[in-house]
Amino acid sequence: MLRAAFQVAFVVLVGALLWYLLGNLRTNLRVSGLPTGFDYLDRPAGVDIRDSPFRPSQPIRDAIVVGLVNTVRGSVVGIALATVLGILVGVARLSTNWLVRKGAAVYVETLRNVPVLVTIIFMYTAVVLRLPPISRASEWLGLIVFSNRGLVVPWGVAGTGARAFTGVVGGAFALAVIVGLWRSRRFDETGEPHHRVLWGGAVLVIVTAAGYVAFSRPVTLTLPTREGRIVQGGIQLGPEYAALLIGLVLYTASHIAEIVRGSILAVPKGQTEAANALALSGFQRLRFVVLPQALRIMLPPLANQYLNLTKNSSLAVAVGYFELTRITGQIIANANPAPQSIAILMLLYLALSLLISLVANIVNRSLALETR
Amino acid sequence: MRSGVVGLLTLALALALAAAGCTTDGGQGAQPAGDVAPPGGGQAAQQRQERNLLDRVRSRGELVCGVNAEVPGFGFTDEQGNFSGFDVDYCKVIAAAVLGDAEAVEFRPLSTEQRFTALQAGEIDVLSRNTTYTASRDGSEGAAFVTTTFYDGQAMMVKADSEFQRLEDMQDTAICVLSGTTTELNLASRFAAGRIAYQPVPFEDNETLQQAFEQDRCDGWTSDRSQLAGVRSNRPNPAELRILDEIFSKEPLGPLVRDGDQDWYDAVNWAVIATIQAEEFGVTSRNVEQMKDSDNPEVRRFLGQPGGDDNTVFDPGLGLDPAFAVDVVSQVGNYGEIYDRNVGPDTPLGLERGLNALWTDGGLHYAPPYR
Numbered sequence: 001m002l003r004a005a006f007q008v009a010f011v012v013l014v015g016a017l018l019w020y021l022l023g024n025l026r027t028n029l030r031v032s033g034l035p036t037g038f039d040y041l042d043r044p045a046g047v048d049i050r051d052s053p054f055r056p057s058q059p060i061r062d063a064i065v066v067g068l069v070n071t072v073r074g075s076v077v078g079i080a081l082a083t084v085l086g087i088l089v090g091v092a093r094l095s096t097n098w099l100v101r102k103g104a105a106v107y108v109e110t111l112r113n114v115p116v117l118v119t120i121i122f123m124y125t126a127v128v129l130r131l132p133p134i135s136r137a138s139e140w141l142g143l144i145v146f147s148n149r150g151l152v153v154p155w156g157v158a159g160t161g162a163r164a165f166t167g168v169v170g171g172a173f174a175l176a177v178i179v180g181l182w183r184s185r186r187f188d189e190t191g192e193p194h195h196r197v198l199w200g201g202a203v204l205v206i207v208t209a210a211g212y213v214a215f216s217r218p219v220t221l222t223l224p225t226r227e228g229r230i231v232q233g234g235i236q237l238g239p240e241y242a243a244l245l246i247g248l249v250l251y252t253a254s255h256i257a258e259i260v261r262g263s264i265l266a267v268p269k270g271q272t273e274a275a276n277a278l279a280l281s282g283f284q285r286l287r288f289v290v291l292p293q294a295l296r297i298m299l300p301p302l303a304n305q306y307l308n309l310t311k312n313s314s315l316a317v318a319v320g321y322f323e324l325t326r327i328t329g330q331i332i333a334n335a336n337p338a339p340q341s342i343a344i345l346m347l348l349y350l351a352l353s354l355l356i357s358l359v360a361n362i363v364n365r366s367l368a369l370e371t372r
Numbered sequence: 373m374r375s376g377v378v379g380l381l382t383l384a385l386a387l388a389l390a391a392a393g394c395t396t397d398g399g400q401g402a403q404p405a406g407d408v409a410p411p412g413g414g415q416a417a418q419q420r421q422e423r424n425l426l427d428r429v430r431s432r433g434e435l436v437c438g439v440n441a442e443v444p445g446f447g448f449t450d451e452q453g454n455f456s457g458f459d460v461d462y463c464k465v466i467a468a469a470v471l472g473d474a475e476a477v478e479f480r481p482l483s484t485e486q487r488f489t490a491l492q493a494g495e496i497d498v499l500s501r502n503t504t505y506t507a508s509r510d511g512s513e514g515a516a517f518v519t520t521t522f523y524d525g526q527a528m529m530v531k532a533d534s535e536f537q538r539l540e541d542m543q544d545t546a547i548c549v550l551s552g553t554t555t556e557l558n559l560a561s562r563f564a565a566g567r568i569a570y571q572p573v574p575f576e577d578n579e580t581l582q583q584a585f586e587q588d589r590c591d592g593w594t595s596d597r598s599q600l601a602g603v604r605s606n607r608p609n610p611a612e613l614r615i616l617d618e619i620f621s622k623e624p625l626g627p628l629v630r631d632g633d634q635d636w637y638d639a640v641n642w643a644v645i646a647t648i649q650a651e652e653f654g655v656t657s658r659n660v661e662q663m664k665d666s667d668n669p670e671v672r673r674f675l676g677q678p679g680g681d682d683n684t685v686f687d688p689g690l691g692l693d694p695a696f697a698v699d700v701v702s703q704v705g706n707y708g709e710i711y712d713r714n715v716g717p718d719t720p721l722g723l724e725r726g727l728n729a730l731w732t733d734g735g736l737h738y739a740p741p742y743r
Contacts, residue, residue, distance in 0.1 A: 032492070032514050033631060046557045048572045056560040125583050133588035148589055149546060229591060230544040239589065240573075320575045320584075326551070330574070333485045333552025335508035338492070 086256025120247030
């Protein structure tokens with residue numbers, strides 16, 4: 001009873017504090033003649049955003065959306081790459097090969113102990129900017145143009161029927177998954193080899209190819225060609241984005257590697273011994289016995305690293321990649337109210353983080369050990 | 373259900389944090405007398421509201437001045453690690469006028485994106501950091517601009533060996549620019565008006581920008597002409613860089629203070645005006661002592677010397693010492709001296725006076741009468 005009373009009192013206290021602070025803010029803004037509302041979001045942003053169709057005449061709210069998309073682009077790709085690299089390095093740290101083991105250890109100890117901001121700035125000024133300038137850009141087989149203004153690779157351009165074709169590709173994916181599931185069930189029932197990746201892949205390729213022919217080339221490939229200072233065609237990976245991505249991935253992967261190593265070591269030794277007794281190869285032992293069990297242990301701390309990576313992406317301000325924090329900074333600097341802009345920024349990061357937590361929790365629950 | 377409650381609490385806490393974070397902005401900005409980290413307590417707060425910033429700066433004995441630390445000639449740290457430059461000298465002018473000591477300044481280096489927040493939050497008393505006077509900054513940033521100290525305009529700097537002669541040649545180029553500046557906005561509108569396709573490459577600080585420019589990340593670097601000249605002069609070989617002739621904006625630069633404290637505004641404004649007036653009267657740091665005995669009653673009045681029919685000292689009621697102009701000119705110099713020392717033709721920047729000449733020489737500097 002007393003405990004409940006304390007809890008209620010605490011919530012009331014927090015609420016009162018919140019109310020006081022908000023009231024204080026509003027009064028003070030009004031006294032200084034600064035706007036208290038959010039009307040400014042409809043004003044034109046006035047700035048250009050690189051690699052985006054955004055125009056300066058578009059409202060500020062659109063600029064924030066562009067920033068959010070760019071943050072997500074950095075985070076999602078970063079999370080995927082950091083996971084792959086982290087697992088590789090984590091496994092390498094437990095390798096029986098001396099060189100691999102020590103190399104992985106050196107990687108982890110150096111990257112983990114350098115601030116990620118320093119890594120990002122180093123990647124930008126000392127690595128990415130030192131690539132050949134556009135006038136001496138490397139061009140490989142007419143497919144890739146590579147300079148310190150970005151990496152340009154071939155990319156599809158939508159033609160007529162592209163939308164329908166996208167639907168076909170989506171359907172092909174779904175069909176491939178269904179076929180894969182069916183093969184798995186066959187395997188469970190009859191023990192006949194499942195080859196589910198082969199089957200699924202074949203379905204995907206055949207359906208996509210059929211769709212491509214049916215819609216008479218809905219997507220055409222454009223090759224990058226350099227004309228003076230610009231590269232026409234293809235899709236560009238900007239140097240600022242690249243520096244951010246490399247920095248974030250290298251840093252986060254060093255943490256993930258340690259999580260992976262710890263989780264593998266936490267799998268009971270008897271499991272490894274049992275796998276050895278069954279004469280499984282090293283890869284099989286890892287793939288079918290150790291990693292699946294380690295995954296269950298590593299997931300919660302892994303989600304934590306994903307959250308860190310997403311939040312660390314705001315360090316892109318140092319290298320001028322147009323993500324959420326940078327665009328908010330620009331908005332504030334152009335005579336728009338700071339308190340409201342920062343509040344929006346915080347809410348968006350909070351939403352992103354909660355979303356990642358939510359996904360992690362769902363995955364975690366589905367992987368949890370079901371004890372009978 | 374439980375996780376829902378937790379989520380709600382998290383959200384509430386985040387909002388509280390946001391509100392708290394902002395309050396330091398708005399809260400101190402609201403009180404024109406807000407000091408750097410004011411001590412708590414009701415009585416102190418009471419006193420704070422009663423006394424204006426002029427009194428507070430006096431009792432503190434030091435002026436807190438927001439400056440640039442990256443633009444040679446205007447605001448930078450010299451070899452001895454001292455802040456130096458044209459804008460920095462104006463901090464000293466204000467300190468000399470208000471406190472009688474040009475060295476009683478604490479400099480706060482600020483980035484373009486930090487500067488207005490620092491001013492609004494009361495972290496600095498005055499911002500002297502090549503800031504352009506615009507309507508929206510006056511209107512929505514809670515800033516009050518005093519007399520312009522430097523009439524500038526935006527220009528474009530390119531590599532000397534590049535083919536660009538005019539802005540129109542810069543089709544399909546990448547342009548480096550400092551973010552959060554009027555320059556960035558002018559760039560967007562000038563290039564849109566000329567239908568010149570370009571890629572903006574914005575940076576927070578001049579140092580990263582300079583590295584990117586040197587490594588050919590961008591083809592042009594746009595900024596105020598004076599700033600570009602400063603950067604160019606600082607290069608081992610300035611001839612490698614070229615500044616295009618076209619000036620595509622008006623950039624009146626000058627110190628600014630927070631809105632809503634008229635006494636402080638007046639003091640800062642007249643400290644700045646005094647430098648221009650001194651040049652017009654021919655009062656320099658070398659001859660200021662002799663000029664006190666000038667036959668010209670206007671000069672004697674300006675320097676706070678007894679004069680006129682009743683032989684009294686003129687006090688315009690600015691809250692400054694009647695002889696503040698003597699402190700300003702003897703310790704820092706008149707406008708011409710400040711200009712020549714930092715950015716004039718004999719400095720590495722080598723900027724001619726141009727628009728920054730006195731009105732008597734065809735420029736724009738025109739001091740209101742001191743009477």
